[in-house]
Amino acid sequence: MSKASITRPADTTTYAAGDVVGTVSTAVIEFTNCLRAPKSAGLILGARLIDEAAQTLRGVFELWLFSSPITVIADNAPWCPTHAEVESLLAVIQFQDSPIVGLSGAGVAGNLVFPARNVNRPFQTVGSTSLYGYLVVRNAYVPISQEKFQVALGSETAR
16 A cells, blocks of 8 residues: 655635645645556555545545556646646546544544445656555635644555
8 A cells, every 4th residue: 555645735715616635736646656666567455545534524635546646736726737748647546525433522532434436547757666646625625723634545456
């Protein structure tokens, strides 16, 4: 299982539907060592998103996975990959919009787990063993300042 996390900026600016969730400088989430060797193939079995905050209005999230990083996109900017960038798209993973409550407190006193089941997407990298993800919110969402998101990918390498 490959894990990566992002901590969003220290603000509570509302996301519009279709905005990117990222850090101060970038939104790319690199999943290292997803494969044994560059240019090899694998299978994404599943994914999990952990939100280290529990807002009343919960986000609806997607993870867009690419074989190579695309243009740097800032936090809270509209998600707008080019045609050329979408050609390196491996999968779009939709997390369940009814997350599992881990810790039942409100805001930073709580946390949520968003599973994605039955992903089963084959993939092949271009020149590395990493995959590159971008977290996109699909509803208006008011975040917590410096909210942390952790994403885990379950994958296996083709033999």
